[in-house]
Amino acid sequence: MVLFLFILLMLFPFQTSGQEVPSVVINEIAWMGTPVAGIDAKQHWRYEWLELKNILKDQSVSLEDWTVELARHSMSNSEDEELYFTIPLSGTVPAQGYFVVGASDKISGVDMNYANLGGKFLNTGMRVMLKNNLGEIADEVDAKSAWPAGDNETKRTMERKVGSDPTLLWQTSENPGGTPGAENSNGLKLDEYYGDSSSINAIGENRKDPFGSSRSRRSRDIFSGTTLLALFLALGSGAGILGLRRLLARPEQSQRARPA
Numbered sequence: 001m002v003l004f005l006f007i008l009l010m011l012f013p014f015q016t017s018g019q020e021v022p023s024v025v026i027n028e029i030a031w032m033g034t035p036v037a038g039i040d041a042k043q044h045w046r047y048e049w050l051e052l053k054n055i056l057k058d059q060s061v062s063l064e065d066w067t068v069e070l071a072r073h074s075m076s077n078s079e080d081e082e083l084y085f086t087i088p089l090s091g092t093v094p095a096q097g098y099f100v101v102g103a104s105d106k107i108s109g110v111d112m113n114y115a116n117l118g119g120k121f122l123n124t125g126m127r128v129m130l131k132n133n134l135g136e137i138a139d140e141v142d143a144k145s146a147w148p149a150g151d152n153e154t155k156r157t158m159e160r161k162v163g164s165d166p167t168l169l170w171q172t173s174e175n176p177g178g179t180p181g182a183e184n185s186n187g188l189k190l191d192e193y194y195g196d197s198s199s200i201n202a203i204g205e206n207r208k209d210p211f212g213s214s215r216s217r218r219s220r221d222i223f224s225g226t227t228l229l230a231l232f233l234a235l236g237s238g239a240g241i242l243g244l245r246r247l248l249a250r251p252e253q254s255q256r257a258r259p260a
Contacts, residue, residue, distance in 0.1 A: 023055045024052055024061050024139065025052065026051075026139050027098065027184065028050065028178055030050065030178055030180070031123065031158060032150055033045035046104075046119055047104055047107050047118065048103050048118060048121050049180060050068065051098055051100045051101075052101070052130065053096075054094065054095060054098075058095050061092065061093045063092065065133035067088055067130075068130055068131075069083060070086075070120060085116075085117075087101060089101070102117065102180070103117040109182065111181070123152055125144050125145055151172055151188075155177055156175065158171075159184040160184060161187060162183065162186070174186060
């Protein structure tokens with residue numbers, strides 16, 4: 001039987017069609033834009049980019065005929081999705097290297113300048129798909145409901161956690177502008193962001209209550225109690241003074257009422 005199987009393998013070897021899917025992943029996304037020297041901060045949202053990473057140790061990967069596709073919730077039916085934008089890729093990702101696709105060559109570390117990318121990442125979230133030359137999904141991030149990481153205000157990027165399963169864990173970069181073309185950061189820590197871990201809760205409360213309405217309410221309660229007490233004291237004092245005046249006025253009225 002073994003000899004028969006060996007003869008079959010020799011006569012009819014297994015055939016493989018197309019290219020094997022290389023281990024290239026979406027590694028970092030600046031969906032909020034990035035700070036660029038000489039550009040007004042109000043325009044940083046235009047400078048969006050994403051970074052690919054080749055996790056193979058000894059093999060580069062050609063991106064010819066690869067694409068990045070951005071999908072969003074359908075405008076007609078929020079339960080469906082629709083293709084929003086496509087980026088045709090070209091170039092090569094070196095072994096264990098990075099490849100940055102950006103909306104401008106002014107972005108640090110850009111390998112492929114694709115100007116039409118500017119403003120295409122929706123702040124509300126998107127599904128980002130990396131497809132190989134066969135049209136198969138090599139990697140994807142389904143964030144149509146919301147981006148799992150990144151900060152629009154500080155322009156900290158969304159990056160994969162170093163050393164984790166590349167398909168699972170995302171974190172907010174500790175660096176404003178992220179790390180395009182380089183290893184991801186250790187991730188933003190709350191005590192670094194807020195300044196002191198002991199004050200995280202207090203600051204969190206302030207962020208949820210930016211106008212201090214809870215403190216104002218307590219102040220109003222205290223103020224109301226104090227005001228009522230003062231009002232009662234004032235009324236009591238007024239009544240006492242009025243009574244005293246009436247008491248002092250009675251003898252004088254009695255004297256005036258006596259006959260001569």
